[in-house]
Amino acid sequence: MLDTLFAPKSVAVVGASEIPFKWGTYISSNILDGKFKGKYYPVNPNIPEVFGFKTYPSIRDLPEAVDLVFITTPAKTVMQILQDCIAKGIKNIVMITSGFSETGDEGTQMEKEIVSLAKHHDLNIVGPNTMGIVNTHCLLYATGAITRPKPGGISIIAQSGNLGYQIMEWAESEDIGIAKFVGSGNEAVLKIEDYLKYFNTDSQTKVILMYVEGVDDGRLFVDIAKETSLHKPIIALKAGRTEIGSKAAASHTGAMAGSFSIFKGVIQQTGIVLADSPRELLTLSAAFDSFPLPKGNRIGIITLGGGWGVVTADECAERGLVIPQLPQSIKDELDKRLPPFWSRGNPVDLVGQPDFQLFKDAVELMVAHEDFDAVIVLGIVGSKVFAYRAAEAVYNLGKMEKSVFDDFKKLLFIHQKEFLDRLIELMNRYKKPILPVSLSKMPGDETVHSDGGNYKVVIYDSPEEAVLCLSKMYQYYNYVDKRSRVYV
Amino acid sequence: MLDTLFAPKSVAVVGASEIPFKWGTYISSNILDGKFKGKYYPVNPNIPEVFGFKTYPSIRDLPEAVDLVFITTPAKTVMQILQDCIAKGIKNIVMITSGFSETGDEGTQMEKEIVSLAKHHDLNIVGPNTMGIVNTHCLLYATGAITRPKPGGISIIAQSGNLGYQIMEWAESEDIGIAKFVGSGNEAVLKIEDYLKYFNTDSQTKVILMYVEGVDDGRLFVDIAKETSLHKPIIALKAGRTEIGSKAAASHTGAMAGSFSIFKGVIQQTGIVLADSPRELLTLSAAFDSFPLPKGNRIGIITLGGGWGVVTADECAERGLVIPQLPQSIKDELDKRLPPFWSRGNPVDLVGQPDFQLFKDAVELMVAHEDFDAVIVLGIVGSKVFAYRAAEAVYNLGKMEKSVFDDFKKLLFIHQKEFLDRLIELMNRYKKPILPVSLSKMPGDETVHSDGGNYKVVIYDSPEEAVLCLSKMYQYYNYVDKRSRVYV
Numbered sequence: 001m002l003d004t005l006f007a008p009k010s011v012a013v014v015g016a017s018e019i020p021f022k023w024g025t026y027i028s029s030n031i032l033d034g035k036f037k038g039k040y041y042p043v044n045p046n047i048p049e050v051f052g053f054k055t056y057p058s059i060r061d062l063p064e065a066v067d068l069v070f071i072t073t074p075a076k077t078v079m080q081i082l083q084d085c086i087a088k089g090i091k092n093i094v095m096i097t098s099g100f101s102e103t104g105d106e107g108t109q110m111e112k113e114i115v116s117l118a119k120h121h122d123l124n125i126v127g128p129n130t131m132g133i134v135n136t137h138c139l140l141y142a143t144g145a146i147t148r149p150k151p152g153g154i155s156i157i158a159q160s161g162n163l164g165y166q167i168m169e170w171a172e173s174e175d176i177g178i179a180k181f182v183g184s185g186n187e188a189v190l191k192i193e194d195y196l197k198y199f200n201t202d203s204q205t206k207v208i209l210m211y212v213e214g215v216d217d218g219r220l221f222v223d224i225a226k227e228t229s230l231h232k233p234i235i236a237l238k239a240g241r242t243e244i245g246s247k248a249a250a251s252h253t254g255a256m257a258g259s260f261s262i263f264k265g266v267i268q269q270t271g272i273v274l275a276d277s278p279r280e281l282l283t284l285s286a287a288f289d290s291f292p293l294p295k296g297n298r299i300g301i302i303t304l305g306g307g308w309g310v311v312t313a314d315e316c317a318e319r320g321l322v323i324p325q326l327p328q329s330i331k332d333e334l335d336k337r338l339p340p341f342w343s344r345g346n347p348v349d350l351v352g353q354p355d356f357q358l359f360k361d362a363v364e365l366m367v368a369h370e371d372f373d374a375v376i377v378l379g380i381v382g383s384k385v386f387a388y389r390a391a392e393a394v395y396n397l398g399k400m401e402k403s404v405f406d407d408f409k410k411l412l413f414i415h416q417k418e419f420l421d422r423l424i425e426l427m428n429r430y431k432k433p434i435l436p437v438s439l440s441k442m443p444g445d446e447t448v449h450s451d452g453g454n455y456k457v458v459i460y461d462s463p464e465e466a467v468l469c470l471s472k473m474y475q476y477y478n479y480v481d482k483r484s485r486v487y488v
Numbered sequence: 489m490l491d492t493l494f495a496p497k498s499v500a501v502v503g504a505s506e507i508p509f510k511w512g513t514y515i516s517s518n519i520l521d522g523k524f525k526g527k528y529y530p531v532n533p534n535i536p537e538v539f540g541f542k543t544y545p546s547i548r549d550l551p552e553a554v555d556l557v558f559i560t561t562p563a564k565t566v567m568q569i570l571q572d573c574i575a576k577g578i579k580n581i582v583m584i585t586s587g588f589s590e591t592g593d594e595g596t597q598m599e600k601e602i603v604s605l606a607k608h609h610d611l612n613i614v615g616p617n618t619m620g621i622v623n624t625h626c627l628l629y630a631t632g633a634i635t636r637p638k639p640g641g642i643s644i645i646a647q648s649g650n651l652g653y654q655i656m657e658w659a660e661s662e663d664i665g666i667a668k669f670v671g672s673g674n675e676a677v678l679k680i681e682d683y684l685k686y687f688n689t690d691s692q693t694k695v696i697l698m699y700v701e702g703v704d705d706g707r708l709f710v711d712i713a714k715e716t717s718l719h720k721p722i723i724a725l726k727a728g729r730t731e732i733g734s735k736a737a738a739s740h741t742g743a744m745a746g747s748f749s750i751f752k753g754v755i756q757q758t759g760i761v762l763a764d765s766p767r768e769l770l771t772l773s774a775a776f777d778s779f780p781l782p783k784g785n786r787i788g789i790i791t792l793g794g795g796w797g798v799v800t801a802d803e804c805a806e807r808g809l810v811i812p813q814l815p816q817s818i819k820d821e822l823d824k825r826l827p828p829f830w831s832r833g834n835p836v837d838l839v840g841q842p843d844f845q846l847f848k849d850a851v852e853l854m855v856a857h858e859d860f861d862a863v864i865v866l867g868i869v870g871s872k873v874f875a876y877r878a879a880e881a882v883y884n885l886g887k888m889e890k891s892v893f894d895d896f897k898k899l900l901f902i903h904q905k906e907f908l909d910r911l912i913e914l915m916n917r918y919k920k921p922i923l924p925v926s927l928s929k930m931p932g933d934e935t936v937h938s939d940g941g942n943y944k945v946v947i948y949d950s951p952e953e954a955v956l957c958l959s960k961m962y963q964y965y966n967y968v969d970k971r972s973r974v975y976v
Contacts, residue, residue, distance in 0.1 A: 103829035160795020245802030307648020314733030341591035
């Protein structure tokens, strides 16, 4: 139903402008500079052209019934523009304009009129008071605040435009792919449930990320969420969890947030994965978009430094994951490769041996073994920083040739890439997640490694992030597994 | 007692080398490339010089009794070297060498002999099996893994060298200042309590950061921690909190971790601030090193986007902080400056008004008011990214001159710097912390802003970090306040 809205072949922007810091400029410049693949028509009766495109005085004057109209002009102009859309046979509108129910009684009245018109004429209206929409796959970047994450599998529904925009910005800077975005604004017509339903059927969406302040029709929301989460994971942050947060939410979007404990109880039936913060929303979504799900909670840990193994074991235990004993066969194998005093336990402490073949072999030993459902690898990715800086000090002191130093640096990156490629190979072979934690970064380092295939490797900054992702992926796996058994 | 060890005027490195990837090279090259302010003597009977410095065959041959000796040669050589140190009148040794109690019975026996010798001759020995030490204030960077954070007020005691090194690396990359570092290794002679006691009296140490796996003498540790935390905050991560983590710790450092619930109970009496992860250790330490302590838990929130206010209010409530109603006087004042539909509540939503004077005035209104003990400012720092990208799109489309665009970019950085300077001024005037959360970063952005004075501004990536720091600072303030009342 919302296919044309999210993947239009032609768009018009009412109020289009090229004067900096106006909404009509934000939307137009973002669409054009973002290289939107479809047609763009500026609508503005007061100027002849916008960014080199001839303007049209009104929607009625457009040469075609465009797939989607953005409205950026003041609230009092909106009804007439909607009438023009109806006259032209246009169904899809993104109403950037604010000044409706969020501002008081007069605005609420105007919003009611819009809803009534939309129902009567079957209009799909995003907003009003929305940040806009994005579809990376047709290069439609049409938000007021500019960010352009690369195409990927995560679709975002945000009941705060500002917060949703920020998540896209993080995604862009961390090279995490996004499919679609919608700031749902006042949800006068289209509501969070509608977007959820649409993303459920959207083939480009693999994971749904939601920022939720409130839901009008809880029953309907739960039904759609239940149906959706059987097919794809939904990662949600519920804001207004506390009384004071809920009050703040009411004054922000007017959403009646309701009690979080009720919400949380209901959510558990839906399979929605709850995040605790905006950052976690993105972290979890990227994990679900990248790794195979763990089919159990038994974790193998490989580390280059003992302390990190301890910290990670604690984190696992605190999140309900299990650290099984190291199987005898793996002990026997590693006995041949490690110094006699190695720990002979899980976590496997490779005691800093700088041996990339050993690293790869150790990971395979763990992931291949039936006692482990997932593997966390600490410090191997990123260990090049240690080697690089050690070499750099010698080079700085004049005891290493520049060419040797440069070649060494290249080699370190090659080793790291080979290791990451190997993790993807192993995930494809064993269908288990392998999560590397790289504590050190260098310029040129990736945060997500992909060979273009089905699985990707997210490289975590800290063990607690990797453990969190594993525990939530296992929780979701369990939910889907149980539901499938019961209902099929 | 440990002054000379941590601030030596002369050091010798036994086993010094210039061949890459040996411990004698790591330590020597790090000291020299780090521009150590004192004298450096390489000790090695097999080569004539190291990095241009003439070597000495043994400690006995040195031209002076150096303040500190690093030993990097194999375990079996160590007793003789210690004898040489005693003969030369040298008291301070950092024993990098591994192969002692961490490797089995034979090593344990050798370690006992070292302890006995050290006691008899009153030697201060760090390690064995240590990553090394750092004192930024005399540019002594003497760890095996190379990282060189700038001078500052945080001193680190790490019962895992690898983990401690990593925290310094994060500090370096985030521009957080460090005073001193010690990897305590096997703690054969000097123990965590000794370092704690020393840092308590060390004038360069404002905050103590500890990574703890286990403590030998719990009673003594508690007494020293209690005494220390009255004077400066101690931020600690206890690893081995869970049974499985504790097992991993035992195999790592041989520490008997003991029950975390007992530890946690005892810790509460000491005023130690507990962190949940290595990252938190650094985040909390930087906050304590930078901001004035909040003298209450009533938080004012200022935001540019409603969603962020809601999220932050939730976080505050969940961490025991209070969000008071907005005082009438502030409402009246902001009524004059904001559009009529503004929220008129705390969080104060400035509804995206791009007005730097308003930002500064709003922060002062909040921080000056007796109803607030601290202020969190969301999205003002970092909002330049929004403005920059909006201008950039127009520039890219050929509708802004390059010089205008460049000047605009400069102006954005100037505005941000002025705002941060103002926060420091206000903290000095009102002695309350003001924590900015900047969600977007650009190249050239700081993570810590300082005018060289007493207070600094840490710029947080996410509201949950700012809230965590405030809640822990308030907890510590309360502890010191109560102890002072009882005991004085």
